[in-house]
Amino acid sequence: MKKNILIGFALLLLLSCSKTKEPIVSFYYWKTIFKLSQTEKEILKDNNVTKLYIRYFDIGLHPKTQEPIPISPVHFQENMDAFNVVPVIFIKNKVMLQANLDIDDLAQKTIRLVAEMNTKNKIASNEIQIDCDWTLESKGNYLKFVEVFKKLSHKKLSATIRLHQVKYFNKTKIPNVDSGVLMYYNMGSIAPDSLNSIYSQKISIRYLKSLKKYPLHLDFALPIYSWGVHIRNQKVIGLRSKLSVSELKKDKNFEQLSAIFFMAKQSTYKNGVFYEENDWLKIEAISSEDLKEMAEDLNENLGQTPNEIIFYDLDEFNIKNYEKNIFKQVVSYF
Numbered sequence: 001m002k003k004n005i006l007i008g009f010a011l012l013l014l015l016s017c018s019k020t021k022e023p024i025v026s027f028y029y030w031k032t033i034f035k036l037s038q039t040e041k042e043i044l045k046d047n048n049v050t051k052l053y054i055r056y057f058d059i060g061l062h063p064k065t066q067e068p069i070p071i072s073p074v075h076f077q078e079n080m081d082a083f084n085v086v087p088v089i090f091i092k093n094k095v096m097l098q099a100n101l102d103i104d105d106l107a108q109k110t111i112r113l114v115a116e117m118n119t120k121n122k123i124a125s126n127e128i129q130i131d132c133d134w135t136l137e138s139k140g141n142y143l144k145f146v147e148v149f150k151k152l153s154h155k156k157l158s159a160t161i162r163l164h165q166v167k168y169f170n171k172t173k174i175p176n177v178d179s180g181v182l183m184y185y186n187m188g189s190i191a192p193d194s195l196n197s198i199y200s201q202k203i204s205i206r207y208l209k210s211l212k213k214y215p216l217h218l219d220f221a222l223p224i225y226s227w228g229v230h231i232r233n234q235k236v237i238g239l240r241s242k243l244s245v246s247e248l249k250k251d252k253n254f255e256q257l258s259a260i261f262f263m264a265k266q267s268t269y270k271n272g273v274f275y276e277e278n279d280w281l282k283i284e285a286i287s288s289e290d291l292k293e294m295a296e297d298l299n300e301n302l303g304q305t306p307n308e309i310i311f312y313d314l315d316e317f318n319i320k321n322y323e324k325n326i327f328k329q330v331v332s333y334f
Contacts, residue, residue: 032072034080043327050084051083096141127156179216182218182220185221204297220306225315295331
């Protein structure tokens, strides 16, 4: 009897040790002023979030000189002591397409600006993330930039990875970083049809089987944002942020045509944008069921268990569309 109990205890211990640790919940923060609302603070607390990926600035091209310049750096209005901050630098692909790009100079200036912002805001970051949707034409400059940046920064380096870069990594190549974050959104074309360009399981399954072959460790970024596709005469004329079905239902200037389509009943302004009479808005959003579906599909095709699930992005407008424990539910799939 005693022997059986010992064997049972040993088996339980073995099973508990073999279970991989559940990923942590993290968030991207993509606004130009860092100031948390009470709702945002509560979500971070409820999900034990201590790590935030904060967009520090974009890098684009000066309109006259075509020299790389920082754009819209974030301004901190809160003490950051409670968080492990990962500065995220979004580099526009047109920067990496420059034939005469001074890669060493760009890396040095980028590292210097991140250091200055950290010093000013008393932030001690041990990781930096590079966000760039590089192409076959820009990969040479981009891969060199990553090499130089990693050598000079002396920090852990991560990079955002797109689905097509996973499937065709022999062509697109793999940046020399410590880890990657798979951006599991923006999968389709922005169009006046009824399809959702943010997420489509039909599109994602074309790429998922490639995950097991991808040699770089990946964490996953999942979308919790929504937007409106502004349509005039069956043509897309722009994307409108901070719009949802529930909000448009309350607006007397818009008539609901279907589950996702609304029409302007007369010419009007909304959130500073002008809509002509008969303009359409298509709302593209991600439901709780979508998030669970994503997590289940990713888990079934894993190469390695992710350390983090990062939700894009931390904003009260996005959070209020979900039940309180959705983020814990999603990570529980892994």
